[in-house]
Amino acid sequence: MKVLVFGSGGREHALAWALAKSARVTExxxxxxxxxMAQVARLExxxxxxxxxxxxxxxxxxxxxxxxxxxxxxxxxxxxxxRERGVRVFGxxxxxxxxxxxxxxxxxxxxxxxxxTANYAVCTNAHEVEDALGRFxxxxxxxxxxxxxxxGVVICQTRRAAQEAAQxxxxxxxxxxxxxxxxxxxxxxxxxxxxxxxLCDGKTALPLAAAQDHKRxxxxxxxxxxxxxxxxxxxxIVDAEMREWLLRHxxxxxxxxxxxxxxxxxxxxxxxxxxxxxxxxxxEFNARFGDPxxxxxxxxxxxDLAEALEAAIDGRLDEVxxxxxxxxxxxxxxxxxxxPGSYQTGKPIxxxxxxxxxxxxxxxxxxxxxxxxxxxxxxGRVLGVTAAADSxxxxxxxxxxxMSRIDFEGIYFRRDIGHRALRERP
Numbered sequence: 001m002k003v004l005v006f007g008s009g010g011r012e013h014a015l016a017w018a019l020a021k022s023a024r025v026t027e028x029x030x031x032x033x034x035x036x037m038a039q040v041a042r043l044e045x046x047x048x049x050x051x052x053x054x055x056x057x058x059x060x061x062x063x064x065x066x067x068x069x070x071x072x073x074x075x076x077x078x079x080x081x082x083r084e085r086g087v088r089v090f091g092x093x094x095x096x097x098x099x100x101x102x103x104x105x106x107x108x109x110x111x112x113x114x115x116x117t118a119n120y121a122v123c124t125n126a127h128e129v130e131d132a133l134g135r136f137x138x139x140x141x142x143x144x145x146x147x148x149x150x151x152g153v154v155i156c157q158t159r160r161a162a163q164e165a166a167q168x169x170x171x172x173x174x175x176x177x178x179x180x181x182x183x184x185x186x187x188x189x190x191x192x193x194x195x196x197x198x199l200c201d202g203k204t205a206l207p208l209a210a211a212q213d214h215k216r217x218x219x220x221x222x223x224x225x226x227x228x229x230x231x232x233x234x235x236x237i238v239d240a241e242m243r244e245w246l247l248r249h250x251x252x253x254x255x256x257x258x259x260x261x262x263x264x265x266x267x268x269x270x271x272x273x274x275x276x277x278x279x280x281x282x283x284e285f286n287a288r289f290g291d292p293x294x295x296x297x298x299x300x301x302x303x304d305l306a307e308a309l310e311a312a313i314d315g316r317l318d319e320v321x322x323x324x325x326x327x328x329x330x331x332x333x334x335x336x337x338x339x340p341g342s343y344q345t346g347k348p349i350x351x352x353x354x355x356x357x358x359x360x361x362x363x364x365x366x367x368x369x370x371x372x373x374x375x376x377x378x379x380g381r382v383l384g385v386t387a388a389a390d391s392x393x394x395x396x397x398x399x400x401x402x403m404s405r406i407d408f409e410g411i412y413f414r415r416d417i418g419h420r421a422l423r424e425r426p
Contacts, residue, residue: 002027003306004061006046006054007069008034010366010384011291015067016041017362018298022306031057035375036365051078058087065090065310071147071288075101090309092267092287096258099265099285103145103184106285113257115250117282118186129166132185133159144169145182153225155188191276192420193283194237195293198251198271199308202264204317205251209300209324210238211293212421217340219416226340227381230417232330233296234392246271250282266312292384295331295364299388300324328392331384332399332417333366337410339380347377347409355402361387363402377408392418
């Protein structure tokens with residue numbers, strides 16, 4: 001079976017890497033891919049904001065399965081368009097993807113279906129923001145309603161800061177994007193964040209290994225939010241009892257609610273959680289695999305990914321049992337200097353062969369390109385250095401040994417990924 005993967009980041013590189021190992025898969029095609037994906041896939045050009053070009057490529061390639069990686073094509077309805085042409089595709093419809101593409105939709109959905117989440121208010125102008133802030137204690141959280149590449153969340157220590165953040169989102173100045181028609185104000189929740197991802201077929205939620213992301217740019221979890229600077233996965237993040245609780249009280253009610261509202265959800269339901277003193281609370285939904293969570297999670301997967309995704313498409317996930325390697329995995333992001341602000345690209349990358357000679361290490365490309373035969377930087381997040389091992393400490397040691405062998409001008413990475421877990425496990 002040929003598999004077509006849409007996307008160009010580290011998540012898609014990891015998906016292609018895992019799919020290529022399947023006995024069912026004869027070829028993986030990535031579109032548009034990046035500078036490193038040619039190791040595991042054939043690359044084809046496509047514009048991820050152009051649904052017609054994606055559909056035309058799928059019709060030319062005639063794959064047995066399409067996997068959509070990024071959120072933008074999902075928001076534009078590429079799954080709907082592919083299904084209409086008879087293409088087997090893993091991912092949610094445009095309507096189902098609103099769990100991610102609209103924070104206000106997601107919050108109202110959670111409230112309608114009595115799924116635990118933070119108190120919130122949806123505002124459409126500065127006057128409504130002013131009224132809403134009177135119902136929250138500082139700190140409070142201001143969120144962009146639409147897609148913001150993981151950077152549309154501002155934690156505000158004062159009422160004035162929240163007003164300014166909301167105004168920046170309404171005007172578009174805060175993110176350098178089109179202005180938001182709505183913003184969401186939320187109470188601030190304290191605790192540990194957890195990424196809990198499930199494969200879904202509209203009825204059944206099949207959990208993947210849990211992970212913990214590190215969103216902030218700076219060590220010690222300081223500075224602005226990013227798309228993710230590193231992640232680790234262990235069985236201790238979510239034990240068996242908590243996994244069953246999350247399935248019973250969050251994942252399955254979400255699937256039942258979406259089906260009842262006429263928008264059954266097929267694909268990956270990414271549940272971003274805060275584990276608070278009053279119990280798990282849903283921070284957000286994503287409607288696709290996370291990045292860099294996917295890199296760490298797939299490093300631990302001991303099952304055939306293609307078989308599981310096909311079962312989701314066919315509504316057979318209740319027949320699937322995933323197997324996981326014991327121990328832990330970790331992924332650390334090497335980014336360009338200046339990220340998540342402005343940064344330069346085109347910097348030659350050295351040392352990848354040496355890095356991948358470290359036992360158990362795989363390097364997934366997030367923002368790279370080939371220029372005159374040389375591999376260069378082509379994004380803010382450039383590489384995701386990933387390893388699995390018997391323990392988290394060993395997985396991280398392998399990652400950082402590999403990272404020490406990689407170099408490009410302006411390379412930056414956090415040296416404290418997994419710091420909270422390591423403190424808990426001396």
